[in-house]
Amino acid sequence: MKKRMVMSMLAGATLLASSLLGASPATARQPAPAGQPAPAGQPAPAGQPAPAGQPAPASQPALAGRTAGSTQPVAGPRSLDVPAEFGTDWHDPVTAAPPVPKPSGTFCQVTLAEAQFRDFTPYKGTYTPPAGCGDRWSKVVLRMDGKVKGRQFDRLGHLRVGGVEIFRTSTPEPSPDGIEWSVEKDVTRYSDTLRRDQDVEMLIGNVVDDTYTGVIDVKVTLTFHAGGPAAKSATKPVTKPVTKPATNPAAPPDRVLTLQGGTTLITPRNSERIVAEVYATGSGGCEEFWYLSVPDPAPYSCKAAGGPYREVQIKVDGRLAGIAAPFPHVWTGGWSNPFLWYVIPGPRAFDVKPLEYDLTPFAGLLNDGRPHRVDVQVVGVPEGQSGWSAPVNVLVWQDSESARVTGGLTAHRAGDLANSSTYTPGPEHRVDTRGGHRLTVSGYVDTSHGRVATTVRRTLGNTSVHRWAEGENPDALDATWTDDESVTVDGRGSARTTRTQRTYTMDGSVAIGAADRLRTVLTLGDRATVVTVKSGRRTAWSRLHDTVEGDASWTLNVPRDQRHAVGTTSERFRLYGSRGCYDRSLTSVQGVLTEQRDRC
Numbered sequence: 001m002k003k004r005m006v007m008s009m010l011a012g013a014t015l016l017a018s019s020l021l022g023a024s025p026a027t028a029r030q031p032a033p034a035g036q037p038a039p040a041g042q043p044a045p046a047g048q049p050a051p052a053g054q055p056a057p058a059s060q061p062a063l064a065g066r067t068a069g070s071t072q073p074v075a076g077p078r079s080l081d082v083p084a085e086f087g088t089d090w091h092d093p094v095t096a097a098p099p100v101p102k103p104s105g106t107f108c109q110v111t112l113a114e115a116q117f118r119d120f121t122p123y124k125g126t127y128t129p130p131a132g133c134g135d136r137w138s139k140v141v142l143r144m145d146g147k148v149k150g151r152q153f154d155r156l157g158h159l160r161v162g163g164v165e166i167f168r169t170s171t172p173e174p175s176p177d178g179i180e181w182s183v184e185k186d187v188t189r190y191s192d193t194l195r196r197d198q199d200v201e202m203l204i205g206n207v208v209d210d211t212y213t214g215v216i217d218v219k220v221t222l223t224f225h226a227g228g229p230a231a232k233s234a235t236k237p238v239t240k241p242v243t244k245p246a247t248n249p250a251a252p253p254d255r256v257l258t259l260q261g262g263t264t265l266i267t268p269r270n271s272e273r274i275v276a277e278v279y280a281t282g283s284g285g286c287e288e289f290w291y292l293s294v295p296d297p298a299p300y301s302c303k304a305a306g307g308p309y310r311e312v313q314i315k316v317d318g319r320l321a322g323i324a325a326p327f328p329h330v331w332t333g334g335w336s337n338p339f340l341w342y343v344i345p346g347p348r349a350f351d352v353k354p355l356e357y358d359l360t361p362f363a364g365l366l367n368d369g370r371p372h373r374v375d376v377q378v379v380g381v382p383e384g385q386s387g388w389s390a391p392v393n394v395l396v397w398q399d400s401e402s403a404r405v406t407g408g409l410t411a412h413r414a415g416d417l418a419n420s421s422t423y424t425p426g427p428e429h430r431v432d433t434r435g436g437h438r439l440t441v442s443g444y445v446d447t448s449h450g451r452v453a454t455t456v457r458r459t460l461g462n463t464s465v466h467r468w469a470e471g472e473n474p475d476a477l478d479a480t481w482t483d484d485e486s487v488t489v490d491g492r493g494s495a496r497t498t499r500t501q502r503t504y505t506m507d508g509s510v511a512i513g514a515a516d517r518l519r520t521v522l523t524l525g526d527r528a529t530v531v532t533v534k535s536g537r538r539t540a541w542s543r544l545h546d547t548v549e550g551d552a553s554w555t556l557n558v559p560r561d562q563r564h565a566v567g568t569t570s571e572r573f574r575l576y577g578s579r580g581c582y583d584r585s586l587t588s589v590q591g592v593l594t595e596q597r598d599r600c
Contacts, residue, residue: 083591085590086554090175090342090588090591091591096546096585097546097584107224111219117157117218118206121203128197129197134226135195136191141184141223143182144169145219147181147217148217149177151174152171154170154172157170162193189256190256202218202220253395253397255268264374269405270402271398273396273397279355281389283331284386286304287387289302289334290328300429300468303382305382308462309380310325311324311380312324312326312377314357317365317372318373320439323437323439323458324460324483325460325502325504327347332345339566340550340552343592347546361455365408365443367407374394412442413438413441414437414438415438420434429468429469435462438458439457442456449491449492456486457486460481460482463480464477464478474511478506479505479506484499485502486498495534498531498532499532501529502528507522512556517553517554519553520553521551523547525547529543530577541578542576543576545575549571554566566590567589570586584597
């Protein structure tokens with residue numbers, strides 16, 4: 001079945017994720033039991049501190065207070081009556097990921113944006129830091145509350161403050177009766193941007209007409225929790241020996257920079273750690289489904305000369321500085337079946353996480369006070385084809401005891417990019433893909449606390465098997481992406497290595513059977529293991545497993561009330577390690593949230 005054909009049929013016939021992670025999922029309103037009032041609680045007035053000891057406004061898990069290991073139906077009358085098929089209303093979108101943990105004490109809240117998106121006109125406003133919470137915060141939490149009703153596609157959106165992208169999201173597709181959802185994200189790392197008055201721009205591009213009636217109504221707030229680290233001078237002269245590094249890997253950066261003119265970077269001359277983040281998403285045309293593209297001469301609707309292998313590269317002055325595997329996002333209309341995603345979205349759909357690149361080995365070169373060119377390229381995209389957005393932020397940690405940090409690049413080894421995408425013809429068409437890349441970069445900086453050497457090693461891998469029959473019906477993919485990274489920081493005889501192993505998986509099929517009955521079966525996986533070793537001893541570790549499974553079907557080419565759509569989707573989000581354990585499972589059936597289970 002042709003992807004574009006199926007999406008076209010959808011357009012004509014359907015309505016169309018911390019203490020360890022630093023970001024939280026969507027949370028949703030839970031209907032109160034019949035006859036009981038909904039929970040109450042008002043946030044502090046905009047920009048004003050709340051009393052010390054009062055908790056900040058936060059979304060509470062639907063089953064707060066359940067005992068660990070319990071399995072309970074979700075409270076509310078709708079959970080007691082699962083319909084035989086989808087109706088005109090369903091549970092609000094929700095994910096199994098944990099809410100952002102919030103410290104107690106004084107907090108302030110400001111509204112960052114409030115808008116209704118009907119077209120591609122961005123919201124533009126201004127931001128002023130809150131009064132009453134100082135300018136050093138222990139945590140800053142962004143919350144977006146949204147609502148939409150009627151018919152609408154899933155839409156991509158972004159939010160920028162002072163030109164810095166702090167949030168990227170996609171939207172759920174609504175029910176005729178309307179839905180509400182919310183997303184939280186820890187944005188403490190952008191504190192430098194948030195200390196000053198700034199312009200604000202937000203856009204969720206939308207189309208509203210006689211068919212697609214859903215206006216996307218959102219409100220974004222920032223909650224500032226007082227009590228962060230004291231300010232430090234950026235260029236204080238050395239007065240006595242310092243015996244430990246001035247930078248704390250867990251501390252927010254001192255500066256958050258954007259690229260001037262889209263490609264030019266000038267860093268402070270005393271930068272000792274530099275990390276670039278790229279909010280890379282493929283959308284529009286075949287690049288929304290880049291993992292399904294095939295090489296010639298395979299007969300398929302989405303073509304790319306090198307097949308489906310994609311890699312997001314960052315270059316400094318033309319030299320390869322970082323590589324990363326893009327996350328295979330599935331938006332809420334994805335795989336030709338919005339009924340999979342109405343209640344439980346795919347991993348990262350509501351909170352797009354940026355790819356990160358440790359550029360510290362290049363700090364000695366970047367600290368010369370001159371402009372340097374930084375480029376981002378998505379390898380594998382057909383020449384001249386658009387469909388990717390990849391804005392860049394650069395996070396900088398400075399040596400507060402030095403006006404100038406010097407250094408140099410000592411090693412740069414880039415392996416050959418391997419990419420084999422082989423087509424096998426037959427009654428069942430098949431494309432087997434195997435790709436990968438390696439990069440090792442080392443450099444040093446001479447700081448006020450001595451010479452610090454940094455080595456970054458990164459290895460990418462992708463394997464996939466794509467099978468389809470005539471007319472792309474059925475159409476199936478089984479794919480795995482790996483992104484392994486180690487960063488070793490060695491200063492004053494003490495070495496610390498942090499290794500991150502990321503694995504993304506996608507295993508699914510779409511088929512149209514008798515009577516135009518479309519069925520999608522899909523499993524998505526987002527896994528990561530992080531281990532930090534210092535002087536040969538493991539000092540911290542964490543492990544993330546987020547799995548979403550779904551099976552849904554509906555009838556094409558009929559009025560909405562004749563689709564007879566059914567679907568079951570479940571998610572299990574596990575996060576555990578040296579700082580604790582979180583394990584939650586959700587299940588929705590025909591749009592009803594039927595079960596939530598907490599195991600930690």
